[in-house]
Amino acid sequence: MMDHNDQCVLVTGGAGFIGSHTVDLLLAYGYSVRVLDNFSTGRRVNLPTHEQLDVVRGDIRSQDDVFSAMQGVTHCLHLAAQVSVPRSVEDPYDSATHNILGALNVMQAAAQAKVTKLVYASSAAVYGAPAQLPLTEASCLQPLSPYGLEKWVDERYATLLNSLHGLPSLGLRYFNVYGPRQDPQSPYAGVVARFIDRLLADQAPIVFGDGQQSRDFIYVGDVARANLAALFSEQCGICNVATGQRINLLELIDLLNQFTGCSLPTQHLPAKAEDIQHSYGDTQRLAEWLSLTPQWTLSEGLSELVQEYRQTIANETGYPLTANA
Ligand SMILES: NC(=O)c1ccc[n+]([C@@H]2O[C@H](COP(=O)([O-])OP(=O)(O)OC[C@H]3O[C@@H](n4cnc5c(N)ncnc54)[C@H](O)[C@@H]3O)[C@@H](O)[C@H]2O)c1
The missing domain is CATH 3.90.25.10 (UDP-galactose 4-epimerase, domain 1)
Incomplete structure (x- = not known):
């Protein structure tokens, strides 16, 4: 097995669906992993017991929780979110506290800790109703829900923090993951x-x-591969994670x-x-930037x-x- 245990990846939302599959893959490659999760939708049983895995209960809305979880971390994968589109419509304020303020806490802590790379979950929801297909990263953004807008705001913050603090980041626009x-x-x-x-x-x-x-339905195993490739690539910006x-x-x-x-x-x-x-996504950038085609x-x-x-x-x-x- 490869040994990368000098590198520690913080995975927010790591006990959830996409997060737990990515944690499995990171551990299989020999990385040390810390999970920060409030277990609102994630479950401890999704994660293995492993000597290189540290599971911390905490909330991304708390600066203390996020800053302390970021200590000693070399890479960060930010997945924790309020993930329901309907709930974001019913209660946009609460949704924004997770998806904008929580994400900002993670980005700020990552910048302060000078992590090598921040990868964060955006969504195909940023596109809204497509004017033309396939959706490329340059397509017009017209989110139809607070959730989609929040993910777009995260992308703008990540770009800004890159120019203000040199935080290298890559936002992944996941399509329909199953x-x-x-x-x-x-x-x-x-x-x-x-x-x-x-x-x-x-x-x-x-x-x-x-x-x-x-x-455009993409298997979670391929999304975990994309997360890993994104964490250890030098590419920064925005990339679709789709099958095309x-x-x-x-x-x-x-x-x-x-x-x-x-x-x-x-x-x-x-x-x-x-x-x-x-809706379906263009995958050219996924192939060029991350050398990835869905398996x-x-x-x-x-x-x-x-x-x-x-x-x-x-x-x-x-x-x-x-x-x-
Ligand atoms: N599943 C999809 O099809 C899809 C598509 C596009 C984008 N995404 C994004 O991918 C990411 C992961 O989604 P998922 O499908 O694995 O959902 P999930 O609900 O399984 O995972 C989210 C995790 O975040 C945790 N969490 C939620 N709020 C938190 C908070 N305030 N503090 C700490 N932890 C918190 C939950 O307990 C859970 O473990 C999310 O950002 C989501 O918006 C998912």
């Missing part, structure tokens, strides 16, 4: 987790609108039906006004995820799920 450990019970869960959860419970998947809306492919929701359900052995008719509810019709096809990722769900259900109930259960 994979194990995404909590399907959460009202904010991604559509893939929600569809699988319902199909395996013998319930029809629910689609808002006609299901023709398309998205899109699939509509009805096609996604067809694929999931194949992997779960279900064939329940999809239930349609009225379209949501804030739902954009189509998992959607079929591979979904098949692995369905197997993992079946295993979890079997472990929890003591009964294996048959193909049609």
Whole structure:
């Protein structure tokens, strides 16, 4: 195994979905890792027990928590956030305390600690309704929610702190991330987790609108690879993390039906006004800057995820799920 334990990476939000997969990868490469998480949506069981892993309970809204977690750190991956778009609409003030003030605490502490690199989670939500596709990093930004606007503000702060304090940073605009450990019970869960959860419970998947809306779904393992590449590259600025492919929701359900052995008719509810019709990202910069092309096809990722769900259900109930259960 490679040994990088002289380098310590602080991962805020490391107990969450994307964070825990990235922590696994960092540990596998021999890095020392510190996680700062308030466990609001993240879970301790997502993380291993490992001699090179230090898990700290704390909140990015607290300067004390952030500044003390940043001590001795060489790199920082900032993922902690209020991640729900609807919640940001209902309570934009609270959302901004996490996603703007919390992010600013992390960036300021990283600048003061003179970390080698700060990588932070932005989102495809900064683009809003696309004027043209695919979305490139130069596309027009018109966020449709406080959440999208907050991520954009973070990008502006990161650029400013780079020129004010020389803080090297790279903001990653993740598209629709799916994979194990995404909590399907959460009202904010991604559509893939929600569809699988319902199909395996013998319930029809629910689609808002006609299901023709398309998205760029990227497997969490590829996002973890992008995070690692970003942390140890010299590139600064903004980069899409996407596959460059899109699939509509009805096609996604067809694929999931194949992997779960279900064939329940999809239930349609009225379209949501804030739902954009189509989105997918240009991946040229991801390939050029981070030498990265996604490894998992959607079929591979979904098949692995369905197997993992079946295993979890079997472990929890003591009964294996048959193909049609
Ligand atoms: N999952 C996606 O499809 C997606 C897409 C675009 C952007 N993102 C961004 O990626 C990042 C990670 O998202 P995720 O999907 O892993 O979500 P997640 O909810 O699983 O992870 C977020 C983590 O942050 C922690 N957290 C929340 N508020 C905190 C606070 N104030 N202080 C400390 N910890 C706090 C949570 O407990 C959790 O562990 C977020 O910044 C999110 O906005 C995710």
